[in-house]
Amino acid sequence: MSAISIIGRLTFREAIRRRIMLAGLVLGIAFVILFSIGTHFIFGQIARNTAVNMPSQMAANVMMAETTNGFLMMGLYAATFLSVAMAALLGADTLAGEINSGTIQTIATKPIRRADVVLGKWLGFAWLLGLYVLLMCGGIVLSVFIQRGHIPQNLWIGLGLIYMEAIVIMTITLMLSAAFPALATGGIVFGLYGLSFIGGWIEEIGAALQSDTAIKVGIITSLINPSESLWKRAVFEMQSPIMNMFWGSPFASASVPSLLMMGYAFLYLLVVLFVAVRIFQNRDL
């Protein structure tokens, strides 16, 4: 077994044993149940209202389909946020904590490369986040499917982009964790996430008001942290064309991140991972 896979399994097992995943799982299931109860009543009410108010059956159907997808996006938005939070929580303490406690010393003096430690942890977390995103987002999609028989278009592309957003945040966290203490790492990661989130809004509003400067601000923040642009692309992929015409909400995309930006996000991920390895390689333990 290679050193990367030994560390990867260890990382996976640690999250399970230390009940981090259990806590995430319980809260995640609670979240899906709450979402299901809420949408159950909302969908019922909307169905009654549209039946009365809409001029034709077809209009009522379109309205219902759009509303359903809108609520689905809202649910996925919350699930994405929780996945990002999970990514930051998993990564923040890992290298920083083990350097601080000295646990890393017996690992780093084994005949393995330091890069193996970082890559192994990354792989372990990537597995965990994959399961988490699938559970959370899958739960929301399944809930809406059972209630309304609705499946969003390009579901797998959308989920893939959401997963990638969580991976981007986890990788940034891992990199910072190689250099800074856990608390500072957590603080910076949430700062970067906030920056990207605000940048996304500015870009969104800028697009609606046709302000080039505002759009540029959004693009620059996406270059600093492309996580929010991944979400916006995910929404664009899964949202129906009608809903995408509405602007100014995080559940719909007015300014759609380009495929170029998606390519950039992927490259960004690789560079951050590379930097994480370099920092850890050059660090005194």
Place this chain on the structure above:
Amino acid sequence: MADAIETNQLRKVFGDYAAVKGLTLQVKQSEVFGFLGPNGAGKTTSMKMLLGLIAPTSGEASLLGKPIGYREAMSRVGFLPEHFRFQEWLTADEFLLLHGQLLGMKKDDLQQRRDELLERVGLTPFRKKHLRTFSKGMLQRVGLAQALLNRPALVFLDEPTSGLDPVGRRLVRDVIREVRAQGTSVFLNSHLLSEIEVTCDRVGFIQHGEVVRVLDLASLSNGQTSVTIRVSNLGAESLNGLSQWGREIQMDGEFVHMIVAADTVLPEVTRYLVSQNAEVYSITPNRTSLEDIFIETVGKDGGL
């Protein structure tokens, strides 16, 4: 054969503070080398540089003939860190398995070696327990087992007896002797002088980040042994006769003090005294204690 450890002017500077100024030392194969020095002298930093945990600012060093940080050499090195913390959510079994896997050990060999070492450190009944339930002494024992998994050619022990009761300390001492007999070199970092004294072949004194003295512990008792003999009914002539084995002979009541070349002459001295019809109650060699040398070397203030 290459030395277990060889360093030349190894230096580490943190900011404008030189934690290790210029470490030059050799540790031979199958030798137990004690690393002594006051707190803050640079012992742990030196050890971490040798193990590749800290990059030296300048200078060079090799382990088992390979430059430090060389992975192939690390598969033959063991390490028990000071104040270590391990993956406490693992059981003792899983913990040793993990470290054996990281060492690249074969499955069968690893399992056999793990069982052997758990038995040796007395943890077999606790092998299925999580490390978080272990006492400090038990953690130290499992840490020691971890350091010996790969039958290392060189093992670093940083304060291995800290937190151990007398039984545990005895265990560490015995284990050090055993691995040395099998040809392993031991680099022992300890502030317990009595422990260094009974386990080490040589000691290096480090102060302000430099090796200030290297001492062969065998020489402590050779040539410099002062002896106290409790004896009665010893005539002046018989007393003078002792001069064939030693010098500076003084009589103080029923105690005779003298300095002999080596304690190997003591049986002869005893036979002589008995033949002179003296009543011998005790013969005690007073070895110059390591503590005396330590204080003499680093000063009473501990080099602060």
